[in-house]
Amino acid sequence: MAQRTGNSQGMDDTERPSVAGMGQHLPLQPVIIVAERIAGRLRVRNHGIEVQVVKRYHACAFFLLPTVLPFLHQDHKELLMPETKITTPTTLVVGAGELGLAVINGLLERHPENVGSISVLLRPSVDAVQEQLARQLQDKALHIVRADLATETVEGLAAIFAPFTTIICCTGFVGGPGTQRKITKAVIQAGVERYVPWQFGVDYDVVGHGSGQPVFDEQSDVRDLLRGQSATEWVIVSTGMFTSFLFKPAFGLVDLERPRVHALGSWDNRLTVTTSNDIGRLTAAILAHEPRIRDEVVYVAGDTFSYAQLADMVEGHLGRDAERVLLDMDQLRSEVASHPDDGMRKYRLAFARDTGVAWDKDRSFNVAQGIDLTDVSRWLKQRKGA
Template identity: 70%
Template sequence: MEMLMLYRDSNAKAILVIGAGELGMAVIRALIERGSAEGGALSVLLRPETDAPPNQPTAELRDMGVNIVRADLASATKDALAAIFADFLTVICCTGFVGGPGTQRKITAAVLKAGVERYVPWQFGVDYDVVGRGSGQEVFDEQSDVRDILRAQSGTHWIIISTGMFTSFLFEPSFGVVDLENGKVHALGSWDNRLTVTTPDDIGRLTAAILAHEPRIDDEVVYVAGDTFSYTQLADMVEHHLGRKVERILWNMEMLRSEVEAHPEDGMRKYHLAFARDTGVAWDKDGTFNKTQGIPVTDVSCWLIER
């Protein structure tokens, strides 16, 4: 078996954020507010310049004092990523499944191989321990694999931050659950089913607060929530915002399953089925980190007003 020994430079920078999308930038800004960029202590991993999207915030990041490291998560080997990660004490993964199936497992394996002290994986979503495998959404299965990998070792501390769905995704027209323009709300599975949602900006602030918390948090699943509600309550909130009645349409389990069977390559239909649950996709706000620490967050009603 090939062995690769990696030694951390004594001048290693403290934190690497993987990705500078909506969530990555929110985490970076929150870390900077806490002084984590001082002395070049904050870096971000971006795609190579030849493959970078035109809106990549390179200049903004440099102006913020953030160091830029480049690698292609999809094509880079585990060893190549481990060599990069070995320069950092903390790695925060803020890039989802754009690298294709297996990317999150590969990143996690590289983090462990590098001997990173502390890792925050891309688990900013549902409670994968409760959802488990076979939910209808294959990427959820990979998230369960990541948890198993982390729990099976003791060399790297980890923090899983469960946030629920991004608030904006709930209102994304392509997702189809809320149609603000036409005044429609669809319930997934049942009107009593609940969802937890949190905005990326709040996730960024809460992630930075969780990392800085004393006593230190390690090897735990930490729950946060901007809002938790049933589909009935969601329809009520949308009606209040629009000032008129909305059409309420139930997508029951039979319909959702048949849609996935008829369109097996449609990711959104798989998400509909995966979120049509009465467990694992919602939790009470009272026990969340933001609630117990008195950190204000944006609920759905406020998000609708601010949008």
Template identity: 55%
Template sequence: MLNDNSILVLGAGELGMAMLRSLSRRARHADNVSIAVLLRPSTISSENPVRQKNVDELRALGLELVAGDVATQTGAELAAIFSRFDTVISCTGFVGGSGVQRKIAHAALDAGVKRYFPWQFGVDYDVIGRGSAQDLFDEQLDVRDLLRAQSRTEWVIVSTGMFTSFLFEKSFGVVDLETRTVNALGSWSNAVTVTTADDIASLTVEVLFTEPRIANQVVHIAGDTVTYREVADTVDRVLGVKVRRNEWTVPELKRQLAEEPQNGLRKYRVVFAQGRGVAWDMNQTFNAKRNIGVCSLEEWLRNNLSDAPLASG
């Protein structure tokens, strides 16, 4: 059983809410597990209907709401909050810009938490390496270096690939359902690993509670690993259309980035087009080795976008 009974989740966005729901379900079958969530004071008191709904749900689940802000508070202030808890799971995303992920990691270590799951729910930054087109990734490597350089706090990094929903964000530019277009990043044979937020949450909770205990390692999970050709074929098959297919080569994507060097989405496109650290073998994942069911790309598409509006041309 899990010995570290008090758990603090940072953030209640898409992944944070999924994580808190999953933890709450699991805590019903565990001994003396308490769950809290760090929210901005403005979120707790917000009159925004969506935020109100989330806060009401968290209260209904019996979770403790802790006021705090990882972007604006100092590391010492965050450490004082974290020190009450055995385990901290960061679901913040890249909130607050440069330096925040390092600050949170330092705060977790300074607080002496027993176990820390940093915000690394994405690509494999070790494989991508430093100096990539997406400069935020270097900070993720700084966090890994920091955690690996100490032994007081156990850490677990969960590599998930891209959130499945992000693959279909029009702004990202891979799948544009309105114009029936799929753009391959790099080449049609390039692969990408995708995982839904719900699967990321449930599998992270499974990692948290697994015995023998998982500590001080990177754990790879995946909902699906697909080539861009398979993405286009899946859209065709599920939606009953024939998408237009464009291949965006690395030189072309670098040229686009040079036109807008601060465009975060263009930075991401270059990294994914280069094809390193963004996909892994499904058979080697934590979920596959334990025969845990996950949501495939096709299943997600059928569940979420089968009624999506499509251009007539």
């Protein structure tokens, strides 16, 4: 007589159908078979993946899967095949604005074969423009993940981030104050292997708190969070100001039409700038660098110059003199005091300094690696020829 053995459902194995007869009890759909002892650890509802226990036979659980599986979470793969650990890296780019698209292009340019492992986080669709963007990304074989950074909780974001090996945050403060702290906490909570935070800007270690720009203070908090843990590797890419921001009318630094150039604090103060396209290329290069870069601030620079040199470049480009206007510290502080809710005035005050917003190109990652970038003079020529 066969030995009767108990099981977690109170059913004897002899009461179960034979292994040979299992097929007639299962639906004609894809299934995953796992040992019952680990079945309870299989995550559900990650990125549209839903699993449902349909049968249990001989200490095994049979999970019904949907017919379309964009990809399976790394933890799922390790549970299903514990003897063969799959380590295919997956990357999530958070945001698809000017920088996000540049980073996506940089990743695909360096490793086009990895297109299937890249996902992009977008806000829930609200208009035709966003839907068109999503379709364009999907046409490149990229996966779309939806989440509202402004309303989602840390725990909710952590569940979204958990399937990914690397997360690159390319969205700034569109979600409001505290967005970057929340994203960083979620990345850490999710146990993401590698994180590139939204630190594409000044040297926040030097600028520190109290710069006059609250978002700079939050960026310093992000660095504190990352340095206060060891589970998630991080790489910070310090780029200086985006080159295009120099000529943004709302910022009021360079007006090519009038023409006019403003200096913040002093004509001798310097700025480092890098174009978004170059930032995308460099981010991909930094992540692919060997030996691996971990827990480090990497400095890049498309160009570094004083405000006086910037005025010279503008005049050289236009072939005529430009009005030069100095905005001294007293004036900048007065403007912020009079318009406390004006973010651009706060930015002008924050950049009016002689430390933390500029570094020599000679000590940049791109110079060390021999990567040619677009400086301001070339950027102006490209704009003129457009």
